[in-house]
Amino acid sequence: MLTIEDLYVKVGGKEILKGINLHIDEGENYILFGPNGSGKTSLLMTLMGFDGYDVVQGRIIFKGEDITHMSPFERARLGIGMSFQRPPTIQGLKTRDMVRLCAGGKEVDVDQLAQEVNFTGLLERDINAGFSGGEIKRSELLQLMAQRPSLVLFDEPESGVDLENMSLIGRITRSILDGPLEPRNGVSMKELKSRHQISGLIITHTGYILDYINADRGTVLYEGVLCCVARPRDILEHISKYGYKECVRCLS
Amino acid sequence: MSQLKKDERKRVDLGKYSFDNGEQPGIKDLRQLSEEDRRQLTMAGMDISETQRSGSYLHVNHSKVHCKATQKGVEVLDIKEALDKYDGLPEYYWQAVDKDKDEFTRAAAEKIHGGYFIRTSKGAKIKHPVQSCLFIKGDNVGQNVHNIIIVEEDSELQVITGCTTSSNVVSALHLGISEFYIKKGGSLTFTMVHNWGREVMVRPRTVCIVEEDGVFVNNYIMMMPVSSLQSYPAVFLNGRGATGRFHSILVAPEGSHIDSGNKIVLNAPDTRGEIIARTITTGGTIIAPALIEGNAVPAKGHLECKGLILSKGIIHAIPELKGTVSGVELSHEAAVGKIAQQEIEYLMARGLDEEQATSTIVRGFMNVDIMGLPPELKASIDKTIEETEKDMF
Numbered sequence: 001m002l003t004i005e006d007l008y009v010k011v012g013g014k015e016i017l018k019g020i021n022l023h024i025d026e027g028e029n030y031i032l033f034g035p036n037g038s039g040k041t042s043l044l045m046t047l048m049g050f051d052g053y054d055v056v057q058g059r060i061i062f063k064g065e066d067i068t069h070m071s072p073f074e075r076a077r078l079g080i081g082m083s084f085q086r087p088p089t090i091q092g093l094k095t096r097d098m099v100r101l102c103a104g105g106k107e108v109d110v111d112q113l114a115q116e117v118n119f120t121g122l123l124e125r126d127i128n129a130g131f132s133g134g135e136i137k138r139s140e141l142l143q144l145m146a147q148r149p150s151l152v153l154f155d156e157p158e159s160g161v162d163l164e165n166m167s168l169i170g171r172i173t174r175s176i177l178d179g180p181l182e183p184r185n186g187v188s189m190k191e192l193k194s195r196h197q198i199s200g201l202i203i204t205h206t207g208y209i210l211d212y213i214n215a216d217r218g219t220v221l222y223e224g225v226l227c228c229v230a231r232p233r234d235i236l237e238h239i240s241k242y243g244y245k246e247c248v249r250c251l252s
Numbered sequence: 253m254s255q256l257k258k259d260e261r262k263r264v265d266l267g268k269y270s271f272d273n274g275e276q277p278g279i280k281d282l283r284q285l286s287e288e289d290r291r292q293l294t295m296a297g298m299d300i301s302e303t304q305r306s307g308s309y310l311h312v313n314h315s316k317v318h319c320k321a322t323q324k325g326v327e328v329l330d331i332k333e334a335l336d337k338y339d340g341l342p343e344y345y346w347q348a349v350d351k352d353k354d355e356f357t358r359a360a361a362e363k364i365h366g367g368y369f370i371r372t373s374k375g376a377k378i379k380h381p382v383q384s385c386l387f388i389k390g391d392n393v394g395q396n397v398h399n400i401i402i403v404e405e406d407s408e409l410q411v412i413t414g415c416t417t418s419s420n421v422v423s424a425l426h427l428g429i430s431e432f433y434i435k436k437g438g439s440l441t442f443t444m445v446h447n448w449g450r451e452v453m454v455r456p457r458t459v460c461i462v463e464e465d466g467v468f469v470n471n472y473i474m475m476m477p478v479s480s481l482q483s484y485p486a487v488f489l490n491g492r493g494a495t496g497r498f499h500s501i502l503v504a505p506e507g508s509h510i511d512s513g514n515k516i517v518l519n520a521p522d523t524r525g526e527i528i529a530r531t532i533t534t535g536g537t538i539i540a541p542a543l544i545e546g547n548a549v550p551a552k553g554h555l556e557c558k559g560l561i562l563s564k565g566i567i568h569a570i571p572e573l574k575g576t577v578s579g580v581e582l583s584h585e586a587a588v589g590k591i592a593q594q595e596i597e598y599l600m601a602r603g604l605d606e607e608q609a610t611s612t613i614v615r616g617f618m619n620v621d622i623m624g625l626p627p628e629l630k631a632s633i634d635k636t637i638e639e640t641e642k643d644m645f
Binding site: 048050051071072073076077081082084087088090091092093094098101102104126143147 | 592593594595597598599600601602603604605606609612613615616617618619621622
């Protein structure tokens with residue numbers, strides 16, 4: 001699905017990512033750990049293709065295409081979707097219309113989707129205008145549900161979310177990644193699964209999201225370098241016990 | 253600074269325009285107009301079929317050509333007929349606007365070509381809007397109109413007025429005097445669409461007086477090119493509990509000079525005023541003054557003036573608040589800027605290309621929805637936005 005080869009990225013002239021190599025298979029959920037300022041968000045922004053993240057070396061291959069220099073909308077149309085941590089407010093753009101835009105030309109039942117993320121009451125509000133932490137997350141998920149990307153980039157799905165919202169957000173995140181959680185319309189779970197090969201690259205600090213999703217592998221980004229690949233639970237355990245410094249030394 | 257020269261208002265030379273012999277034959281039905289004219293009228297918000305309207309008034313160059321009311325409770329007349337019928341309308345004619353205000357009011361007072369007179373009956377709720385169009389055809393036409401709207405006690409009225417020129421007009425001057433009177437408990441929603449031409453000069457003079465518990469809502473949409481427009485409609489909230497709101501959307505392409513402001517005077521307790529202006533330049537100049545004056549308490553006023561400079565051009569927002577008694581609550585927010593890159597990227601990450609993203613943000617910024625326009629007017633505004641967008645990006 002996604003291959004990153006020897007990626008070096010500069011932000012504002014400063015080298016932030018220093019030789020990243022990463023491969024994510026179809027349907028694989030990959031967890032990205034790392035202390036603040038290690039370059040996690042920069043990696044996601046680079047994958048989405050935003051201005052100011054200058055790739056000075058290396059390549060990004062998505063579905064066999066070199067997307068290193070593609071614009072964000074071309075990447076989005078190829079199937080990359082991103083959940084923003086601090087999305088901007090767009091005045092006069094109703095959440096309902098935003099969700100419709102996300103669907104591109106596809107048919108979408110906005111009300112049905114909104115019901116699933118408990119967002120019905122906010123559809124007529126301007127997108128992100130005065131949204132709480134939990135509302136931002138749910139709105140981002142709602143947009144991704146309409147967009148239906150094949151690779152989802154989640155920037156800290158649990159940050160700023162209370163416990164009640166966490167279970168809803170966890171459940172929806174899982175359904176975006178793994179497809180519907182129950183068999184329906186006479187289609188077996190096995191069939192549903194095989195159709196739904198969504199990959200995820202997920203940044204987490206707390207690891208709460210691991211209670212909800214099936215994470216296949218995890219890695220630690222430390223000062224712009226990927227340090228190890230291991231089972232996400234193991235990494236989390238090491239970090240919480242010994243901190244990042246020790247974790248990097250131990251696992252690498 | 254030589255840059256400031258661009259800011260200077262274009263002078264109107266009254267002698268250049270013809271104020272005579274522009275009388276047009278009347279028509280029974282708007283469908284008798286040429287296809288081209290019908291198109292211009294539709295773009296300015298006119299419903300040619302008149303099915304969703306309680307009345308229509310069409311003025312071309314120097315005379316009325318069509319005027320009728322179709323609902324009980326509302327009277328629609330040409331101003332000249334109204335002056336004859338009601339002995340010169342002494343309570344209303346030149347009572348809100350000062351005849352000697354400037355050379356344009358004097359010119360309009362000297363020779364009147366027409367204009368609408370709309371009056372509701374006491375307590376009448378007029379379901380569909382009354383529509384009017386002030387239309388200019390031919391070159392160097394000078395048009396003087398005088399409009400009067402009277403909303404009697406406890407009645408409700410919506411008026412949609414479009415001002416436009418036929419597409420081949422090179423140069424014209426429009427002088428429009430408008431005097432609106434909203435009596436106790438009355439409500440007027442006045443929506444004006446201006447679609448002028450590149451060489452048209454426009455000098456409207458508008459004053460509205462609102463009595464106790466009256467409501468005046470003024471929507472103004474001006475997106476097409478104009479040579480020079482200068483207007484500063486004022487509303488005086490003279491009765492307790494009266495409300496006034498101005499909502500303007502102004503777009504200035506290259507060559508347009510728009511000086512369009514609003515004034516609300518809170519003259520009684522429990523009055524509320526709101527001014528919202530959204531301005532966009534794609535190369536032209538917009539001066540957007542706004543003033544809320546509080547002379548009584550309790551009274552509240554808020555004004556919001558936001559401008560976007562898309563590529564080049566000038567936006568000069570002048571928000572003013574004046575309180576003359578202790579206890580008035582007046583506030584404002586003003587901003588002139590550009591589209592935030594972060595907003596564009598957010599939409600691009602959802603699959604919109606840069607042009608679609610920009611257009612989505614600009615439409616949101618204009619926020620036409622907030623005006624609550626009737627659907628077919630909204631549709632014609634959307635069409636105008638689409639056309640102007642071609643020149644925007």
